[in-house]
Amino acid sequence: MSKVFITGGTGYVGSRLIHEVIKEGKEAIVLTRSAEKARELKAKGVEAIVGDLQSDGVWQAAARQAEYIIHLAAPPTWGEKVTKKVATTFGKGHYEMTVRLLNHVNPATIKKIVYVAGTSFYGDTGSEVPRDSNYNGEPKGWGPYIAGSVHVLDRYLERGLPIVTAFPAQIYGPDSWMPQLFIKPLYEKKPVYSLKGYEPYFSPIHVEDTARACLFLTEQGIAGERYILCDDMPMSSKAFKRLIEQELQVTGKVREIPRWLCQLILGPVLTEYATAHTYFTNQRLKEIGFQFRYPTAVDGVPGVVQQWVANQAQTEGRGQ
Numbered sequence: 001m002s003k004v005f006i007t008g009g010t011g012y013v014g015s016r017l018i019h020e021v022i023k024e025g026k027e028a029i030v031l032t033r034s035a036e037k038a039r040e041l042k043a044k045g046v047e048a049i050v051g052d053l054q055s056d057g058v059w060q061a062a063a064r065q066a067e068y069i070i071h072l073a074a075p076p077t078w079g080e081k082v083t084k085k086v087a088t089t090f091g092k093g094h095y096e097m098t099v100r101l102l103n104h105v106n107p108a109t110i111k112k113i114v115y116v117a118g119t120s121f122y123g124d125t126g127s128e129v130p131r132d133s134n135y136n137g138e139p140k141g142w143g144p145y146i147a148g149s150v151h152v153l154d155r156y157l158e159r160g161l162p163i164v165t166a167f168p169a170q171i172y173g174p175d176s177w178m179p180q181l182f183i184k185p186l187y188e189k190k191p192v193y194s195l196k197g198y199e200p201y202f203s204p205i206h207v208e209d210t211a212r213a214c215l216f217l218t219e220q221g222i223a224g225e226r227y228i229l230c231d232d233m234p235m236s237s238k239a240f241k242r243l244i245e246q247e248l249q250v251t252g253k254v255r256e257i258p259r260w261l262c263q264l265i266l267g268p269v270l271t272e273y274a275t276a277h278t279y280f281t282n283q284r285l286k287e288i289g290f291q292f293r294y295p296t297a298v299d300g301v302p303g304v305v306q307q308w309v310a311n312q313a314q315t316e317g318r319g320q
């Protein structure tokens with residue numbers, strides 16, 4: 001049975017990835033810093049190792065023995081105002097995790113490493129033509145803070161590590177930013193915030209397809225290549241919101257805020273991220289044969305909204 005060592009397996013994408021790995025008859029070995037999460041995984045029959053990518057530990061032996069590695073772990077990016085100082089700390093942590101992991105991989109036994117970055121590395125794509133992973137944009141938002149990690153991968157490729165790099169765009173699903181920014185306010189008839197004067201392109205991808213694509217790349221991804229993970233239909237954030245409204249059968253209110261206020265509330269990094277176009281094509285991923293479960297957000301959004309509403313009803317039923 002193929003063994004897949006997963007960092008970030010307790011996260012938003014990683015928790016779906018574990019299901020997909022098991023479904024394909026492979027063995028998942030999940031790294032987490034939390035002893036409690038490791039116990040929960042073990043109770044579900046998943047092998048878990050407690051460790052921190054920012055320090056030495058038993059995880060290094062597991063990384064050395066792995067046939068496949070999917071690296072999803074990253075310092076937190078969500079939930080607080082992101083000043084340049086916060087982002088710099090994030091960047092340092094991101095880089096440290098990358099090199100400490102890759103320093104402990106055995107080139108003789110590893111078959112593939114799927115390294116997960118993000119499209120902020122490519123910066124603002126503009127809204128004219130969809131870009132692929134050859135696009136040479138200037139990193140924006142989180143991009144400058146993950147660029148060091150993305151560039152250092154070349155050094156490990158030269159050392160013979162078969163690294164495939166994945167760049168997911170906007171990963172939507174029933175947790176993370178989609179409920180927080182869209183579903184919950186629309187459901188509660190509260191306004192959705194939008195930046196005055198900006199209507200950036202979005203390149204959505206369902207969280208399950210993101211997980212499936214990462215696993216697919218362990219087999220079909222070409223070492224040294226970069227793949228954008230997004231679905232077939234980039235759209236504006238307004239169009240994405242409309243899909244949610246249709247499913248909830250509401251017409252939401254929008255509260256437009258000026259850029260300076262966004263800077264004040266969210267900080268410069270998230271403001272830059274929120275104002276940049278993310279207009280990409282998944283051509284390369286399709287060329288190697290990936291098939292989407294949800295080819296567009298039109299296919300994926302209704303199920304996500306229904307799932308969120310069902311979870312919400314359960315929570316409300318428990319009086320929480």
Ligand SMILES: NC(=O)c1ccc[n+]([C@@H]2O[C@H](COP(=O)([O-])OP(=O)(O)OC[C@H]3O[C@@H](n4cnc5c(N)ncnc54)[C@H](OP(=O)(O)O)[C@@H]3O)[C@@H](O)[C@H]2O)c1
Pocket residue numbers: 007008009010011012013014031032033034037051052053054071072073074075076077097116117118119167168169170171172176
């Ligand atoms: N979510 C998106 O919309 C999006 C979009 C584009 C790219 N991405 C990228 O995709 C990847 C996965 O994103 P996600 O949203 O699934 O992440 P997430 O939910 O924030 O999860 C982060 C994971 O990283 C692990 N982690 C953090 N610090 C660690 C450390 N020092 N050592 C070991 N593990 C550590 C956490 O594990 P424990 O807490 O259990 O230790 C957790 O499982 C990230 O690289 C992210 O930047 C995400």
